[in-house]
Amino acid sequence: MTDRNRIIIVGAGHNGLVCAAYLARARREVLVLEASDRVGGAAITREFAPGFRVSACAHICYQLDAGISRELKLGAHGLKTAHANLRTVALATEGDHLVLHGGRLEAGLLPDKDRAALADYHDRMLRFARVLGKQHNRRPPRIGGGGRSELIAAAMLGLDIRRLGRDPMREFMRIAGINIFDVLEETFETPLLKGALALDAVLGTNLGPRSNNSVLTMLHRLSGQATGVTGGLSLPAGGMGAVSEALAAAARAGGATVRTGSPVASITLEGDRVSGVELESGEKLAAGTVISNADPARTLLQLVGARHLETGFVHRIRNFRSKGMAAKLHLALDGLPGFARLAAQRAGDRLVIAPDPVYIDRAFDHAKYGQCSPDPALEITIPSIHDRTLAPAGRHVLSAIVQYAPFDPRASTDAARAEFLERTLGLLERYAPGLRRQVVASELLLPADIEREFRITGGHWHHGELALDQILMLRPVPGAAQYAMPVDGLYLCGAGCHPGGGVMGAAGRNAAHAVLGGERAA
Ligand SMILES: Cc1cc2nc3c(=O)[nH]c(=O)nc-3n(C[C@H](O)[C@H](O)[C@H](O)COP(=O)(O)OP(=O)(O)OC[C@H]3O[C@@H](n4cnc5c(N)ncnc54)[C@H](O)[C@@H]3O)c2cc1C
Structure with a gap:
């Protein structure tokens, strides 16, 4: 194989891995370069306190495409369901x-x-x-x-x-x-x-x-x-990282190489087409095709560079709305929290704090004007009830999406984080009296933290808002909605493309199809 035949995928989020697996099955030479030290992007499991592991962004699996799961044999590659x-x-x-x-x-x-x-x-x-x-x-x-x-x-x-x-x-x-x-x-x-x-x-x-x-x-x-695979809300055994690990195993089994700890500094061009990538380490790798799992703004404005793109297109990418509003809370608990009037076996379900739509709307009002909601809405799971690998014996992890916290890097200080954590714990305490005393460690990720840790511009769940002006043939922007970007050999494959975010894999598979020229990636 010459370097021209090589396909480089920037990022081993679940979509990058799906894309890699389909291209490898089509006998293409695929190299995946992931900046972080593990695969999965926003679908990972990691330890946030000694002995306590949690799905660090996405925590409930409900969108994973059943066809992808079947075609890539994710079960055979180790994916199991805890619930x-x-x-x-x-x-x-x-x-x-x-x-x-x-x-x-x-x-x-x-x-x-x-x-x-x-x-x-x-x-x-x-x-x-x-x-x-x-x-x-x-x-x-x-x-x-x-x-x-x-x-x-x-x-x-x-x-x-x-x-x-x-x-x-x-x-x-x-x-x-x-x-x-x-x-x-x-x-x-x-x-x-x-x-x-x-x-x-x-x-x-x-x-x-x-x-x-x-x-x-x-x-x-x-x-x-x-x-989706289950038709319901499911918890993978071992957390969401298990989905990504199974996808990486499928990609490797097809012959793809996946390198972690390899941040890409730039996508290189020769004339009007891509020629490969340069890593932050200075290493240069040639490729005839580069597919980016990073979000559209990061890919086009940072890795390619606005100077290589037409002004109108740059303007549209800059206007792609991608400011995150969801924070993520992780609690290490010394026992199972007692939610008032809730049977213990129900505590392992998806618990929501959203007493009425006006409550949620008021929570949004604060965030709209730049403040974290004093009374946020919550989606809570305690996955350790179903999966004992996530916490030490007798202890538990609580994972919650906290809606709303506006993306604001300058305001995301330790003090702001501590204040929002305090408010959220106060809210939880109203539903589960005594929970605060059970907390042995905590972590709160604001959208700016998510941007930093997961390299998602704006820390947005979908890499960019889903709205009538940013879906289907308008996603991410008109003129670049078919995975191929206006630079020869450059494609996008992440949540910023159709059909958007969630741990689904469809964007990755569609991008593989686009690279293979529309032929079905078997
Ligand atoms: C707080 C939060 C909660 C969520 N909860 C859920 C949920 O419960 N269920 C659900 O289905 N979805 C959820 N989501 C959405 C879901 O996690 C994402 O939409 C999905 O994981 C995006 O996958 P992706 O592969 O497209 O991109 P990503 O997961 O963002 O992967 C992109 C990858 O590219 C890498 N990368 C970026 N730049 C570079 C570079 N320069 N060099 C090398 N690598 C690079 C990143 O490190 C990352 O690994 C949540 C999202 C957030 C933020």
């Missing part, structure tokens, strides 16, 4: 908690009207989410592209919507661009139920329940369940 189908428990400070599962109420009290509406809402949204899910494994059509394949791709999207049937199609078109708050208000009465459902729409986004596009983000989240 395949978590319930969602909407925690209440008074009265019954609500236990929700697959659009049904399993425990707690709801008026008959809400109970019936819940099943209908879930089935309706799942149907709409499947329309999005069908697009995940397709290359978005080019805007204005007149070729046969472009027209077919555009027609298929239209057809998927049309196939919903007349009334559901009208409903889909009505709600797709509006906000989840209004949709929940027209459907339900119970604030606690509405809060839990609204949280699904805003987790990881820069949106409040009253923001437009929040129905779209809810459907994106649900689309993963429609197309």
Whole structure:
């Protein structure tokens, strides 16, 4: 093989690894270069206190594409599930908690009207989410592209919507661009139920329940369940890092080389096309194709450099909205926390603190104006209940997404981190009295910390907001939505591309297809 045949992938996030595995199976020479000392990017398991390990960013697996899992034989490469189908428990400070599962109420009290509406809402949204899910494994059509394949791709999207049937199609078109708050208000009465459902729409986004596009983000989240491995919310055995380890094993088994501890300083060019990369160590590696798993801004503005790109394109990349709003909390606990009025076996489910949509909206208001929410909304898991490898005997780890903390590197000081931690612990204590005394170690990652540790510009869950102007043929920007960038030989394969973030793998596989010239990467 000559260097020209070599494909370099910058970054071993799960999408980079999926891309590597498919290209290696197609007998391409693939070298993956990862800056950090482990594979996985935002899907890793790491020790944050002696003996306590946690999924350091992504902590619940619900989007991993079933086809990818099957084709890459992730089970044979070591991926196991610690729990395949978590319930969602909407925690209440008074009265019954609500236990929700697959659009049904399993425990707690709801008026008959809400109970019936819940099943209908879930089935309706799942149907709409499947329309999005069908697009995940397709290359978005080019805007204005007149070729046969472009027209077919555009027609298929239209057809998927049309196939919903007349009334559901009208409903889909009505709600797709509006906000989840209004949709929940027209459907339900119970604030606690509405809060839990609204949280699904805003987790990881820069949106409040009253923001437009929040129905779209809810459907994106649900689309993963429609197309994912388990059809539910699952915890991989060994944490999310186990997904990435299995993907790395699949890539290596196909013949790819994965090098960690190899930060890429720049993507090098010869004339108008890529010629390889230069590492921070000064080492130069030649390649005919470079695929970046890093986010769009990092790839194009830092690694390639704006001076090599057309001004209008640089402007569009600079305007790609990617300011994160989700913080991550990890607690090492000396025992199992006792949530008031919650049976011990339910503590291992997905617990949410989102008492009503107005509460979430107020939490967003603070963040909108640059402050961490004094009363944030939380998604909590205690994975050590199902997976004893994560904590010493008798002890536990708690992992929580804390929504909202605005991305602001200058304001992300130790004092700010300590204050937000204090507030979040105070909030948890209201639901689990005595929890504070059980904490033996803690870690709170603000979006600026996530940017630094995981090399994600803005620390954003999806590498960039999911919204009507940043999805499908507009993701990351018009003119660069088909994985190939406007530099010959350069591709993107991460969450900043269609179909966005979450531990799904579709962007990685689609990018491999694009590199292979549209042929199916078997
Ligand atoms: C706080 C938080 C919580 C989340 N929770 C969930 C969840 O519960 N469930 C879920 O499904 N999703 C969740 N997500 C989203 C999910 O983690 C990401 O969307 C997904 O992991 C992105 O994968 P990726 O492979 O596209 O990119 P990344 O995981 O960001 O990988 C990119 C890789 O490129 C590497 N890299 C960057 N620059 C360079 C360079 N110059 N040289 C070499 N390597 C480089 C990085 O180190 C990294 O390994 C969460 C995200 C966040 C931030």
